[in-house]
Amino acid sequence: MAEPTTPALTIESVSRSFGAVHAVEDLSFSLPAGGLTCLIGPNGAGKSTLVHCIAGFLEPDEGHIRLGERDVTRWSAHRRALAGLGIVFQVMRAPQLDVLESTMIGCHAWTRAGFLEGVVRPPWQWREERRIREEALRALELVGLERRARDPADALPLGHLRLLSIARVLAQRPQVLLLDEPVAGLRAAEKRQLMHVFHDLRQAGLTMLLIEHDMQFVGSVADRVIVLDRGKLIADGTPAEVREDERVIGAYLGTAAAL
């Protein structure tokens, strides 16, 4: 047997409530390095809350979050990003930049030119800037947005804006990637494109946690599915196993969402 390796992400008894609402309640699971796990559950199940706790935008009331071996529970969001965590939010606003420059923001995590270098521009700054541009272009090609590189980002339709936020997070070169409904509102062709992107990323060894409602999409990309209902984990298994699970069916019937 292989020696036990450290999971890429560990959630340890994490709880978070908003007033009387227990959005996430005593939740524990871990993601081994590599692979795509889908997080599903009815509306208000606590999926976004969990992802925000992992990324550092919400503080858990209790519990611990580990990135590899590091306990990052008290870390700020940007420090987690520098440590290899990427996140795509459910809603995103476009900056007043063009698509390429917006994607280049993603490269912030692995580059280092600061205010002074930006002003003085030593030769290494130019080289770094070229690497940033190349990486951003590559990320745009991956999601199929390279033709819009020079368009203003705030003029993009919603679907393309999603693709842009995915390109940006790819330019960040994360080890663990959290995606909150990245394909919601996308057209079938765009969904298919992203399916390929996620497939390639999985091959490349990235660890992904993806929130999605569309079970067909989940079935085609996920290695593993974790189901949340009212803040609690109610199922954890392969897509086929989860689809048969009675508690899952019950939870979804309760909200009248079709599986």
Place this chain on the structure above:
Amino acid sequence: MSRGGRLPGLLRLAGTLAAGAFAIWLGYQLGPGDRSLYTLMGLYAIVAIGLSLLMGFAGQISLGQGAFYALGAYTAGILTVGLDPDDRFLPEAGIDPALAVVAAPLLTGLVAAVIGVPLLRLRGHYLAFATLALHLILLAVIFAQSRFTGGQDPGLAVIEPLEVFGWQITGVTGGTARHTAIVWGLVLVTLLVALNLVGSRAGRALQAIATSERTAAAAGVNVSAYKLRLFVLSASLAGLAGALYAFMLQFLSPDAFGVFLSIQFVVMVAVGGLGSIYGAVVGAVAITWLEHELRELGTRPSLLGFDLPDQAPQVFSVGVFAVILIVVILFFPRGLLPALGDGMRRLRPARDES
């Protein structure tokens, strides 16, 4: 911002340098009266560029730039005449004015770094009000510590001329042409610094912050540190301009640094266009000129048959700037200059394609 009329970088740089050379040359061509107004335009342009970075690129509104300008002026003035009010009649009581001009922006930046930590936790209107309060507090201190600052009466006379390597730069009322040229040279340098910053990794991070602090942090940007650094930079620029102002008039009084000044800086940036560094310079020149004209108008004994009261200059300025600000915010949210550019661009393709 690199959107829109995308001139090749080198061409744009050449154009900027040429415009800067012209601005410096103009300093030598003007008579003493026009020259002091022109110098003031340059000083305000330096402040406006800093504020434009803060407002237009990082989305942080400061109504306290006038306070940093005043702080720079008083720092330079007091360092030059001597810290101890009882020693000020002695020669050698203060430091070399040239050193004071260097020390003023450093101290102003330091103050901004200290107060910026709690202040920048505030957002939007709260930050605007807090920085405005900062300006009021500074004015109160200048009045209260009149032993050091001279207060309103007698004010602070900074008669020591500014000299660099034996070159006299100020010491003549209204400043010398050399002073004007140096000020506009600094405008050019500030402009290049700001343009470089905006187009760099740090500049992109700042623009990410302006859109969404959450998204910026998710990309690994240390949001509070970046905001603080930019706040310090913009405060230092205001401090530098203030220090150069101290030697232009050779006299400091809180009257020159009213709260209205801070509002004026915001109007300059809004008129020039949020997110346009060049616009900040144009806005500074236009608003400074307008303010000057309005004051001339207001100090007339009568206008259109009406006797004008003593407060007329201030009332005119406040009224006109309030209207400008409202019109810009309502109809040209991106600023007057970018709106003008859009209008021209709309005209041009029609001709090109025919």
